[in-house]
Amino acid sequence: MKFATIILLGITLCFASCKDSETNSNQDSVSEENTDSELNSEKSKESNIYSQDNNLSKETSTPESNVNSETINSPNIDDKTKPNSQSANLSGTYIKMGEEVDSSCTCYCVTINYIGNSEMCLTPSKIFINTRMQKKDKNTTDIFLINPSAKNTEGKDIPWTKFDTNKPIATITTKENGEIDLDWLGFSIKGDLAIDYAILGKKTLEGNYKKK
Numbered sequence: 400m401k402f403a404t405i406i407l408l409g410i411t412l413c414f415a416s417c418k419d420s421e422t423n424s425n426q427d428s429v430s431e432e433n434t435d436s437e438l439n440s441e442k443s444k445e446s447n448i449y450s451q452d453n454n455l456s457k458e459t460s461t462p463e464s465n466v467n468s469e470t471i472n473s474p475n476i477d478d479k480t481k482p483n484s485q486s487a488n489l490s491g492t493y494i495k496m497g498e499e500v501d502s503s504c505t506c507y508c509v510t511i512n513y514i515g516n517s518e519m520c521l522t523p524s525k526i527f528i529n530t531r532m533q534k535k536d537k538n539t540t541d542i543f544l545i546n547p548s549a550k551n552t553e554g555k556d557i558p559w560t561k562f563d564t565n566k567p568i569a570t571i572t573t574k575e576n577g578e579i580d581l582d583w584l585g586f587s588i589k590g591d592l593a594i595d596y597a598i599l600g601k602k603t604l605e606g607n608y609k610k611k
Contacts, residue, residue, distance in 0.1 A: 494508050509604070526551050583604050
């Protein structure tokens, strides 16, 4: 009877020991799973933070990039409004050399103007024309006819409306000493020289000028 009791106690203790071992094993497994889960959660948080930082960095840098691009590519408005320095230096009134007595510029003067119109004298006190001037290159300026002046006392028989207004009637060449040379080309009709009026203005305007 005692022997049977001892065997029963032994079996009971063995079963209890196995159950405790299984419980501890399960607890360890659960603990490891919890630890892994916590590690994965931390990694996920770090990944999300890194991703958010990258996105924020991209959003922050993009506008700056666009601003820099717009600043580089945008035209400079001031450059468009500033007058050309060479044109500005050349602009002004010049008097024909040898005709300095015409200090009041009744006829023997040329006013270089790239913005507005300039009146030029073809024959003293009789025929005047309105012209426009256009820079051709660094040293050359073309002069174009616009129309006859309203103050003309002669020249009503001249076919002004037939003369080309898109072909130069004269050219001005600048010199290193600040003087200019005016070469009279004459009026043209349909691209050809108007022979009957070829010398009109030549004697008065052609020659060398100095700044007044």
